[in-house]
Amino acid sequence: MTTLDIAPITPHPARLVDLGTREFGEVWALQRELVAARQKDEIPDTLLLVEHPHVITAGRGAHRENLLATEAIPIFEIERGGDVTYHGPGQLVGYPIFLLRPEERDLHVYLRNLEEAIIRALARFDLPGERKPDWTGVWTAGGVRKLASIGVAVKRWVTLHGLALNVSTDLSRFAAINPCGLAASVMGSMSGELARPVAMAAVKEAMAAAMAEVFGRVFA
Numbered sequence: 266m267t268t269l270d271i272a273p274i275t276p277h278p279a280r281l282v283d284l285g286t287r288e289f290g291e292v293w294a295l296q297r298e299l300v301a302a303r304q305k306d307e308i309p310d311t312l313l314l315v316e317h318p319h320v321i322t323a324g325r326g327a328h329r330e331n332l333l334a335t336e337a338i339p340i341f342e343i344e345r346g347g348d349v350t351y352h353g354p355g356q357l358v359g360y361p362i363f364l365l366r367p368e369e370r371d372l373h374v375y376l377r378n379l380e381e382a383i384i385r386a387l388a389r390f391d392l393p394g395e396r397k398p399d400w401t402g403v404w405t406a407g408g409v410r411k412l413a414s415i416g417v418a419v420k421r422w423v424t425l426h427g428l429a430l431n432v433s434t435d436l437s438r439f440a441a442i443n444p445c446g447l448a449a450s451v452m453g454s455m456s457g458e459l460a461r462p463v464a465m466a467a468v469k470e471a472m473a474a475a476m477a478e479v480f481g482r483v484f485a
Contacts, residue, residue, distance in 0.1 A: 275481060276477075276481050276482065276483045277309075277310065277366075277481060277482055277483065278309055278310075278482075278483050278485065279309050279310035279311065279312065279363075279477075279482035279483060279484050279485070280308075280309055280310075280311050280312075280484060280485055281311075281312050281314070281473050281484035281485070282311060282312070282313050282314070283314050283315075283469060284313055284314065284315040285315070285316070286315070286316045286317070286318065286354070287315050287316075287317065288317065288318060288320075289317045289318075289320040289322065289339070289341055289352060290339075290341065292313065292315055292317070292360070293341065293343065295313070296313070296360055296362065296425045296426070297425070299311055299313075299362045299425075300362055300420055300423045300425050303362055303363075303364050303423045304364075304420070304421050304423050306364075308362075310361070310362065310363045310364060310482055311361075311362040311363075312359060312360070312361050312362070312363075312473065312476055312482070312484065313359070313360040313361075313362065314357065314358070314359055314469050314472065314473070315358050315360070316353075316354055316355070316356060316357065316358065316465070317352040317353065317356070317358060318353065318354070319338050319339075319351075319352075319353045319354075319438065320338065320339050320340075320341065320351070320352050320353070321335055321338050321339070321340045321341070321349060321350070321351055321352075321441065321442060322340070322341045322342075322343050322345070322349070322350055322352065322416075323340060323341070323342045323343065323348070323349045324343060324344075324345045324346050324347035324348060324349070324350075324416050325344065325345065325346055325347075326346060326347055326348050327342070327347075327348050327349050328348060328349075328446065330443075331348055331349045331442055331443035331444075331446055332349060332441075332442055333440070333441055333442055333443065334440065334441045335441050335442065338351075338441055343418075343426070344418045344425075344426075345416040345417055345418045345425075345426035346416055346417060346418065347401070347414075347415075347416035347445060348443075348444075348445045348446045349442045349443070349444065349445070350414050350416065350429065350442070350444050350445060351438055351439050351441065351442055351444060352429055353434060353435065353438050354434070354435070355431070355432055355433035355434040355435065355454070355456075355465070356429055356430065356431050356432060356434045357429070357430045357432050357465060357468050357469060357472060358427070358428070358429045358430075359427045359428045359429075359430075359472060359476070360425060360426060360427045361379075361424050361425075361427050361476065361480070362423065362424065362425060363423065363424045363480065363482070364422060364423050365419070365422045365423070365424065370422060372417075372419065375417070375419075375424070376401055376415060376417065377396075378479050378480060379415050379417070379427065379428050380396055380401070380402070380403050380413075380415065381475075381479050382428075382472065382475040382476045382478075382479040382480070383403040383412075383413045383428060383430060383472070383475070384396075384403055385475035385478065385479065386430070386468065386471040386472045386474070386475040387403070387412070387455070389471040389474075389475075390455065390459065390463065390467075390468075390471070391459075392405075392455060392458055392459060393405070393406040394406075394412060394413075395407075395408065397411075400445075401414075401415050401416075402414050402415050402445070403415075403430075405453055405458055409453070410451060410452065410453025410457075410458065411444075411445075411447065411451050411452055411453060412430060412431055412453050412454065412455065412458070413428055413429060413430040413431065414428070414429045414444065414445060415427070415428050415429075430455070430468065430472070431452065431453065431454035431455065432454060432455050432456065432463050432465055432468050433454060433455070433456040433462065433463060433465070434452075434454050436449075436452050436453070436454060436457070439452045455468070
């Protein structure tokens with residue numbers, strides 16, 4: 266499937282924060298603090314990039330039957346949309362804390378723009394990514410493997426939660442769940458598809474550039 270044509274928009278200043286590796290609970294609390302600050306216009310739009318230690322999150326649409334073998338993994342029930350997913354080392358997680366402008370206040374378009382940013386980031390590695398009808402996220406060409414999952418929340422038009430892109434993730438970890446209601450075997454990674462190591466730093470750079478381009482933010 267082809268990428269979307271994104272209409273030109275006036276760039277807005279924003280900040281990029283690389284958190285390295287942080288526990289999910291710590292970053293979840295940070296997101297809530299940043300959302301409150303952004304609602305008061307105390308901070309600019311902010312993109313958090315992070316890797317999490319092994320963790321499972323369950324969104325508002327989670328089905329308990331999709332939790333299969335989770336005894337040794339922390340589970341957080343959170344306010345984003347969607348079902349259950351896994352985060353862990355080798356996966357790039359992006360949390361946009363963006364105040365959506367009046368012309369951006371369409372959550373369907375916001376989700377498609379997150380997909381577009383991921384697709385553009387993948388293209389920098391000559392890895393085609395595409396959408397799949399009836400599913401949110403980004404897949405390999407032909408829809409064989411799912412490379413990225415998306416789940417968001419919006420509070421007074423400020424976004425939180427976001428995207429998770431498998432860079433060099435241990436895909437066997439997905440066996441603990443039915444990710445987003447799918448079989449774990451459908452999950453793929455950039456390094457697996459490219460059959461070579463992929464540097465996380467390079468993916469962060471590509472993702473930040475793609476988010477800036479698609480959403481019209483200028484990161485500092």
